[in-house]
Amino acid sequence: MKKVIVLTHEYYPYRGGIGMYCYNLFRHLPPERYKVITDQPMLEDTTSQVASLRLLSRLVRPRWRRGVRVLSRFIQEFRGELIFTPHILPLGIVANRLFQTKGIPYVISLHGLDIGLALQSKRALTIDILRSAKHIVVNSDATGRLVHALEIPTPLTTITPSLDAARLSVNGKTRAALDEHYRGNTVLLSVGRLVRRKGFELVIRALPDLLKRSPALRYCIVGSGPEEARLRSIIHELHLEKNVDIRTDVTDSELGAYYDRADLFVLPTFKIGSDVEGFGIVFLEAASFGLPIIAGDSFGEREALGSDENAILLSEVTHDAVRDAIQSLLADPRRAATLGENARRRLQTVPTWEQQAKKIESVCS
Template structure:
């Protein structure tokens, strides 16, 4: 019998983020009376929650803190405030298990609640969260507490599982790999749409699309530099960027430096319905990710979504993105730490339209077989039951 469970995740729609979308798609397919989502506050969250009231039980808390450590007053106040609020919910709703969206802060909160209430918890691990924490002895100390008492650790990729065993000395028997899924009924191929392409300035252009926060590890800068190598002989190339973040100003400056204003679009955030159309109408999808110090791409859900829309994909050879595609069959994996190999990979792909078409067709078949939400939800349910959570 399933246990009444709190799912704690600061990142959750309508806030953008791959992990939040993963949890939304997964838990809305599980029994509503079993799972209560404790989600972080976000702009227009009430509108979102009202629209999903029949699928999800969502309660909002302020789960943001500028400090996740416990050596600062800010961090201590955050954990104490959140611990008290969740303890009240646990008592009122007779909660029997916890699912924590990340190691920090959610996993540490889960550990505290486990100590106080004696209920089991599991923790999702995404790769980039544990890598960045390695730079801090304090945060590493907290994460080791989380790992030690978690019923299981659910890793989003084999690469993340390898990091845990190799660099954190976690027993492999405590780990389970669950790749994020995608909705094959929503992300579907579509024929060329002239009206959409004209509205975006995409007509008669070959468009490379990237979706994600503007962070160094995503590699937008390298693709812009690669574009500078290609546009003299490929003047129709256009790079469309969906997302926002700390790197936007630096990327805009880079575009100006290379004189690529006619070849790069910054589209900002778009809603989910618009996003599908962008996937469908681009020529290929690129996530030219690389490691930025200890910051890596754990999996890359956007690569799965693009493939579901019948788009060939290009990914960097860092982190877990390789696990989303079949290299040479549904897309390519390449070195994205410099513009030259990235430019060469793009030129090879764009120079063979028949190969692009074949890759796109095989891409959809691949993700439907491996990453569709139906199979993903069944696997997740089995893992939760096995872990006693």
Template sequence: MDVGLVVYGPLDDRSGGYRYDLELVRGLRAAGDEVTVVSLPERSYRQRLRDNVSALRRLRDVDVDVLLQDELCHPSLAAVNSRLDDTPVVSIVHHLNSRETHPPWRQHLQQAIESRYLRSVDAFVFNSETTRETVAAVTDPNPNVVAYPAGDRFASDGVPLDDEEIRARAADGPLRVVTVGNLEPRKNVDGLLRALARTTGQWRLTVVGAAVDDRYERSLHALADELGVTDWVTFTGRLSDADLAATLRQSHLFALPSHYEGFGIAALEAMGFGLPALVSSAGGGSELVTHREDGFVVDPTDTSQITDAIAPLFRNRSRLVSHSLAARDRFAEHDTWDETSQTVRSFLTEFVANRE
């Protein structure tokens, strides 16, 4: 099968959707498929809209059985798909941009553009049932497949951790919390900081992720200073896989109470290290985390919920151990990237055959 994939920028090992796309390409190629990656320029939203003409020219020259498109690229593709003749288009949807918070005028405009794009594709790959439901509110989501992201990229680092290491770590030092994701308002690191500052125990927070929004990054440093917790917070920027694995291994809790998250690959990866995952109720987090068993599902707008979930772990390390072991076991039950890729490949193979 000849497959095309449209992404913004280079297809590398960035977190989230890029990790999903990269692992899918690896899986398809390992199965013997030819995959052509078409990289569109990463630019401002307005400039991306102007790229529809150049994107059309480039995609008309791509001879494939099926064209995969990362839905993130929708501004550059909204007027393209209807002009691609007979090439079937399958959109990989991680989360909808229109579910994020924007000024009203921009929200309305982006919803219109994204809706036009979604109605222009022939089939979908969803990263969660929640994402499928959000698309179903816009257009018919069929045919589709839900293929959950995996978290086994750290298998060579001894993941999943064994009971002994998890138990020994739980008794060690202040509560070490880690959050992983691009620094942007949607990730709600500010809400996490406020919640931690309200606790009475000793803690350390490691914030891992590229500063994609400079203004937001500056506001986080200012907030930490305002709350008097600057010495307890470390901003690392983006880390290599080895350094990220080391950070996860020595942490106690993963926390990412995003305002919206389609699924949460970083949370799943952290669970492999025996970290209970505190995730948002806004999105697909509840499909991964069972509240108060292997983590916590909280309202991202309610700081007290985040505080109430974390506070008992300071004084009750046996509870931390219980949650940690359950998180590790939940990770072990989850599909691997090979299985996720096979799920998508089987869907694509059947889809192409039915089109023919």
């Protein structure tokens, strides 16, 4: 394996999907073979593998030129032989310029939304970056199909996310607090960034009808993001303050307890233009707790969940469809339990992060 520089806007302990994807792939590799450069401020002490540096200029245009200068110096110090970046724009431009000027090869990692937006905003540049890459890594076959449609000859490998079970240990203190808070309740759980395509609003708007049959129902949303204020406004509009919780500050050490206390996991994801669910690690997390799952079926979700035997996958994500799916599982506990157990069993067929790391090691050789 070449000495790799991982060039990313996100990295652990940042909890975004791309940051966790890169972290879990590379942490299983020999530490002397890679370094991480991120412009994300470190939230806590981390290892010497990570350097936090400003990669984009705040004033000078184009902004990526600063990244070329910063990375050039870092390559010399580390003697880097290859760049890996999960951000085709703008960090893919940095990698491409260094390939053109210094001959440093690079690998582009794609996750669904990124390739769609890049093609919309800078199609010719995006295609050039992909054509010049040593390799393209995609997080799902659905993302891979977007690349194949471009008829680009660059080698492509699908490396799907896996489950980090150790991160989901159940914190006893948190679980006890949740037991007290939700005593006597049936709990619906969603976990994810608060953006529209995750479908939180649809679940909230389904609650008035669901509460007529299941008055003890409660909905817990774990996540943060730009939709928070609007979701809270809808909750207030529907007088659901006592029925819906939005928890924006749940830590990794607490998250497992939320899955463990929940009765049903619902995340009715859907496509909005280029904004898609590239895979959905949270579906693997919910499955590891045997939760019955309701999900959208808009892009990469089926690759995370397998088939309709393991979850309710909604081809059309509407208010009525979400409401009816939740009601069907509440009314049929045996079916709900079967779906949850099937999803848990399927995890045995999902490659581990260690296995996926061997793939990235091969790609970077």
